[in-house]
Each structure stands twice: as structure tokens, then as C-alpha cells.
Amino acid sequence: MTTPARKQRKLRTFSAFGDVRRMPSEYEIVTHAQNWNTRNGRLSTFEQNTSSPLNLWFLTYRENSPLQAGDWDSFRDPDQIAYRSYVNLQADEQTKLDGMLDSYSGADAGLSENQVALLGSVLTPSRYLVHGFQQAQAYVAYMGPSSTVTSAGGYANADFLRRVTMIAYRTRMLQIAHPGSGIGVNERQIWEQHQAWQPAREAIERALVAYDWGEAFTALDLVLAPTLDDVLIRQFGETSKANGDELSWLLSGLLEHDSTRRDRWTGALARHALQQRADNEAPLRKWIDRWSALADDAAAGLATLLGTPASDVVDSARSARAEFHDSFFNDVVTKAN
Template sequence: MVSTEKAPQSFPKPEFTGAEAGLLDFPSSTSRSYNYFKPRKLRATMYEDVTMDVQPDPERHLSQGWIYGFADGPGGYPKEWTALKSSDWHQFLDPNEEWEQTIYRNNSNVVRQIQLNLENAKKAGAYHNWTPTWARFVERHLGAWMHAEHGLGMHVFCSEQRSAPTNMINNAIAVNTAHKLRFAQDLALYNLDLSESDVPFDGAVHRSVWQEDPAWQGVREAVERLTAIGDWAESLFAANVVFEQLVGVLFRSHLVMQVAARNGDYVTPTLVGAGEHDYERDRSYTRVLFAMLTNDAAHSAHNKEVLASWLEKWVPVATAAAKALQPIWSQPHEKVVTFADSWDASVTGLRTLLDELSLDEPKGLLS
């Protein structure tokens, strides 16, 4: 007689060895909320969760070295790509806590606000209140500045963001890139909007101004020289600390933002103000990054020496670019600010920033 009883089934049992990650000691090994890094505060922020160690490092998690490399050099993200040194590049966290979602959310909010402002300006006929000299100033000089913003975004910051040694630094620079490209696009669309309005406005003259006007050739040269820097940290320092403070803020904040309203223009300041707000955020992460390096326990002296040499190199370039712009201060009909006052304000801003970075002012260069 055949038995109908089934034999008991057996299943392989899991076996754990000392190689399992669960036996390792992590900062939150004893916590019910597991994490493999130590957050700055009691609990990790969303920014930390989505950026920390997304770009791994052999000194932290890649025990067998980089998982990829280049044919003519070392793998991954070589520290030799900058002359600056850090005891731990991973100490940097973006004070703005930017990650993928914030990039889209913040920039979409800016674009939406600008579009509403332009629509309201057209409905109200706001451009008819402009003085003729101001319309000419906007078509020539604000249009020319569009090229500077695009050049910085596409050819300076965009190249930097691949080269930094941690994902946290690269994320911050990538957002900086997005800011510049979006602002350049804002200016281009504004130029198109004005060209299609029923007021006299030459929407194409900005090209010849950027390429030929003597007042802009110093800015053009400075931007082109910034694109040729090989050291990613030098590029970031020269652009965000020196050029932006002595030229960018000088033009955007201490000229356009100051004189637009007095010339009947209440639209342009909302647009340029968005660009200034972008720079405030970008300056914030830049300040934190370079302060980390100038206060590094092991490499502070070395880093200060390197940064001082970069100041000696780039302050004269930015100063020449700024002073070449001086003639455009006299072009608006209503002149509420002089070039000397604007220049003093920009120099004061740079001195404040250098003080925050524990760097000495380059002697004789900021006069």
C-alpha cells in the first residue's frame, strides 16, 4: 500500500559571517533609525540622506579603490585636481541644503514670479514710462550682461561641478550652474519681450556691445579667462569670490538696482533682484567651503598661501573689468549713484568676505 503522507520539506538556513555589514559599527548601529553616517544634528535632514556619500570615496567606503578610472590618470575624483588641501573634504555640507527637488522647486518659483511680473508690466503699459536713455541702457548693457551670466554658467561652473572630490561640493556647484543659466535665460526672454513690445527697443544690439563696446571688453576678457582655469577650486574662488563681488554685484546691485526706478522702470529690478538672490545663496556655500579650508587643522597655512596667490592673480583682472565699465554710469538720464560710490560698496563687500574667510586683503590692489 502506497503511503500518502508527504515528507517534511526543508529549506536552506541563512548563515551570517563576520563579513556581513550588520556586524560593523556605524554611527547609528544602536538606533532604530539606521544610518551609515553621522548627521550634523540629532536626526539626518533630507539633504543629508540624499547627498551624503552618493559619490563614494576609497577613504570611506570603497575598500578596493575607485570602481572606475581614466586611461591617462588615477581613478574617480583625484584630489590633485586642485592645489588646495583638506583633512576631510566630506566635512563640507551645503548651508542651503540644495538637492534635486529644491533645484526644480526654487527655480520654478522664480520663473513663475518673473513671468507674472512681465505679464503685468505689459498689461499696465509700464515700458512707456521709461526714459529713452534708460531703454537704450537696458537694450545695450543689461543685454550685454546676459553673455557674462551665460559664459559663467555654461563654461565655468558647469565644468567645475564634475571635478570636486565629493558629491556635496559638486551638488552645490551644479545648483550654482543652474542659477547662472536660468538668469541668463531670464535676461534673454526679457530682451525678447521688450523687442516685441510697442516701444522703441533694439533687441539685437547687445551682441555688438558685448563683442565691440570698449566698456565691456574687460568683462568679456575676464569671463573668457575664467573659462580657461584648470583647477576647479581656483575657478570657483576667482568667479564667486573675486569676479562676482567686484564686477557682478557692482553692475547688478550697485548700478541697475539703484537707478532703474528713478528712470521709470519698476520691472527690471524684479528680474535682476532674482539674480542677486541667486548669488547670495551661491556666496553662502562658497564662504562655507573656503572657510573650511582656511581653518583646516593640518592645511590652513598652505591653503591661505594658495588663496593669496589667486587673489594676486585675479583681483587685478576683475578690477580692470570693473573700471572699464565706469562710462556706463553716466548714461542713464537720472543718475542717483556714482561709479566711485558703487565701486567702494563692492570693495567693502569683498573685504568683508575675505575677513570671513580669514584671508588678508591683497596689498595695493583694492584702491
């Protein structure tokens, strides 16, 4: 007796996800396999000669990066941020920010001389550094080996742009409240010439020419941003609160939400790379060691502006960074054992 062949299950419109038995989420539907420069996990040449500069750039700095994975498409943003959810999330956050600014309208005039000097030397010049972060994040997103990486990087880029906008808005508010302070006038000179800012300036300028996408991702998202956000957001906020500036403390708390969400997806991507290939640990640790030295120098430089011992500032920032790195290195080692 011949057994009839089993009828093949009819494929659905979401069969690109494999033989799944569930409806993909909205995030998966709008994010999966959307990069136009990749096909089946490999470089899809641009509509140019295969040896054109653009194709060679991607081949050199993405396809041949030391950071490799068999399946980048299987990476998922832990927060599953898509366009609609991102717009709704940040609309709510902007409402909170606007409410804080309205509630503390006029409070800038009562700030102490020391706090005005802190704001003019740390907060307002930091827009140059954060703009550098934004540019580096845009590069990481553009070079991303899958659309899920590009999507997460794109929203992180938008977070940095929002932060630059907020700093610029606060700069103008402070300039109006304290017209003789130099705020709104001296920021570029401080960024380019003040000794305390030069290590941070060097770090981000070097990151902007880290063309290998794996190193660019590591430099910005695994080292520089986590380290300097601890200084420029958390520690700056606590110092401002101690100086009687509750508005700066509250605004720092809102910015910390963005940096924490960035740490979640970047940590998840590093974990994914390590789970895909154990030999990814070597380049990640090499890059982390290289960029951590620059990040620590930058933190030490900024410590002189916070009025806190450099060792305390650097130790705090280094501890936050180490805890972040342990979240993916140790997790992978534990699962492997």
C-alpha cells in the same frame, strides 16, 4: 571574573556618516558620498587606464591642487539645498518673476530714452557674461572633490541658466517695445567690440581656462561673480529705479536672492577649507589678489555704461567683495584665537 564583551551596536543604513545618534537629514542622505569619481576622499580612477587623459586631468587639476582638505565630505551647504527643495524654491521664485512681468506688462513702452539705452548696453548683452559664469560654475561642480561641493555647484549653475533665460526673455520684450533701439540685434557686437565690456570679457575668458579646480572656484565664486553681481544686479537695479524703471529694479532684487545664496555656500566652502588646513590661506589669498585686479578692471569698464563715476562703481563692488572675504577669513582667525 571575566567581563563579557560589549555587544557592538548594530549598524544602520546611514552608518556611512559614522557613529551618529540621529537620523541624517534628507539633504545629507541624498547628497553624501555620491560622486562617482571619488572614493574615501581620493580619486577613483575612471574605467580607463590610470594614465589616460581623463584620469591625469583629475589628478593634475584636482588631486594636486594647492587647495587641499583632509575631509571634503564633511562640508555642508548652509542652506542644505537638495533637488526637491531647489525645485520648490525656484518654482516659487519663478512665480514671483512671472507675476512681476504680468503686472508691468506694457510698461516698457513708457521707458525713457536713457533707460532703454542702459538696458540695451548693460542688461541684454550681459547674457554672454552670465553664460560664461554658467560654464565656469559647471566646471567647478564637475571637478568638485566631494558630492556636497558638486551638488551646491550644480544648483548654482542652474541659477545662472535661469538668469540667462530671464535676460533673453527681457531682451525680446524690449525688442518688441522698442524695435528701433537695436536691442535683440546688437548684443553680440557690443559684447565682442564695445570697449566697456572688454575687461569683463577678458576676465571670464581667462576664468574658463583656469583649470585648477581651486583657482577656478576662487576666480568665479570668490571674486568675479561677487564683484560683477554688485555692478550688474545691485547697482544696475538702483540706477534703473532712479530712471523710473521699477520692473528692472524688482527683477534685480530677485536675481540678488540667487547670488546671495551662492555667496553663502561658497563662503562656507572657503571657511571649511581654511578650518581643515591653515596653509590653504596662502593659495586662496594669492588667487584672490590675482583675480581681483581683473574684476576691478571689469567693474570700471561697466561703470561707463551706468553713467556713474568709475571710482564709485569700483569702490562699491570692491567693498562688497571685501566684506564677503572677511566673512570667512576673519571668522577662521577669530576661532583660531
